[in-house]
Amino acid sequence: MAQRTRADALTRERIVEAAVELLDADGESGLTFRTLTERLSTGPGAIYWHVANKGELLDAATASVIGGALAVEVTGTPQDEIRAIALGLFDAVERHPWLPPQLAVQLSRSPWSSVTPRIFESIGQRVSVLGVPESTWFTATSALVHYVFGAAGQNAANARVLARGVDRADLLDAAANAWEELDPGDHPFLRAIAGQVRGHDDREQFLTGIDLILTGITGAAPCGSTRP
Template sequence: MAQRTRADALSRERIVEAAIELLDANGERGLTFRTLTERLATGPGAIYWHVPNKGELLAAATASVIGDALAVAVTGSPWEEIHALALGLFDAVEQHPWLSSQLAVQRSHSPWGSVTPRIFESIGRRVSALGVPEATWFTATSALAHYIFGAAGQNAANAQVLRLGGTDRAEFISAAVDAWEGLDPGKFPFLRSIADQVREHDDREQFLTGIDLILTGITAQGRT
């Protein structure tokens, strides 16, 4: 009876919130029901009452973070709202290093779950509002989703490497560009030509430019 009372006092939302905190601090390996019970100062029975296993807990944490990222006010043009959605997801993946791999799991293993449909619905509504042919909606929405999570995942991976290595981003990029500028111009003319652009680029601006390139292609289909 005491266990039931404790389970009722502890909400699923608080459990998921604590799980996200542990994931952010220590990654997926750092999230166990033991560490979670210690964080919440409760017994395992109270947690199992709400979340039966780690897989469901990871799915719930992923859904919570994605839900916050997709909370975009419907106040601008479809193009502007896609920008806001894309940046929200980009920032979420960067702020939660564990999220990228969990999104990949959700999209490939459980496309009917709570995460993938919400992502496609949020992006797809804005794509359809662009006035492009309905026959292109799936491909256009997929292209945006793949770009968003590919670019966000790579950016997050880069940031994680820099954090773990204690390396400054500007110094890292500068060293890479210096190496590119030293390449054989006969074999690597392109890399040498863009070296200065890489040295000065901003990750978020580059990301949004990519979104604009895709949206320009999408909307061009509506004019053909």
Template sequence: MPSPTHRAQRRTDALSRERIVEAAVELLDTAGESGLTFRVLTERLATGAGAIYWHVANKGELLAAATDAVVAAALAPGGSQASPQEEIRAVALGLFDAIDDHPWLATQLSAQFSRSPWGAVTPRIFERIGRQVSALDVPQETWFTATSALVHYILGAAAQNAANAVSARELDPSVDRAGFLDAAATAWEELDPDDYPFTRAVAAQMRVHDDREQFLGGVDLVLTGIITR
């Protein structure tokens, strides 16, 4: 029979802040922000609300902690030595995939950047990308602007990609990505050639493009501009 000390330790482990945040991420992934309530969380963790409030003061703090946990995992450094450009591409893809896997993350990242840039998330992302920007031998007076441009592109493009995927599923769950892109490209090709010559010209490229390759192409364009300048 477990001793009282052992039982208390098991309760402490089960109700650690990390376990609460993990459960919150699971709820956000399945039910979205509106589905994350302390009532549902207490049911999932089989505990009382007081035990959760001991670790997390309110829903805002819980959302911030969940966001930081997902971002920290996405930005976990690899073991190999890479050039600054390769490191930035790896960081960008990590964030791209995290936002794609967690549909709620884009909104929370936007909120963290605009409402609490002094919180954990904004410095974490800015530091990871900014160190590589500084290693590109660009003038120090351009570091903030260059890093901001990269961060805004990475988060904006990744968020748009995730939103496109969600919208496509909501419009017609039976249509896969290829079918959705084909329908969109066909519609572009049927536009008036006098009013939309460019859009018609790139319709075929849109039909067959790879989201991750297109995303990295944008990262490379920003990097080229930073280095050239």
């Protein structure tokens, strides 16, 4: 790759973009200042001018990806907008499987300076206009956020298995066959749903989960109430 010229000056945005590319390719272990300088055809000094260390670079890469996911076009009812935001985050994790661990690191280190408040704000604004009591906003928003990243993280883990050359249809078929062969006395439920495993759509399944949570949030009983 040709050396950059002054007219093609290195920017923080380009550094973060390259960092995301390296993370996507090889995970956190693949992101070093050496690999970054090679990818950008520059010296380490030019990068350190914009980014102090790897931790700052990881934070910036995480913020960039989450910012892009939250910038998704959202129109319609608050429920429609929550679905769009949730699906944007789900797709972001699928494309960037290194994302959930980085979010966890940021949250444990400094919850209020991480990207977590941006996620809560984006979803919480929509929850607040669903007509649920204000005292339940935190619980309702937390349920949605936890589900989004739990389901998205599991989907990303499944994708890593498929990346090793495993065929998705074969994998699901093997799981369904195994469940169908379980003892009917011990596992009646798994045997009953085994056929649903074959060929199911991950994104459709994810959105169904979002709809179930939204139905619970907007139900007659307030979140956190005790049902008889």
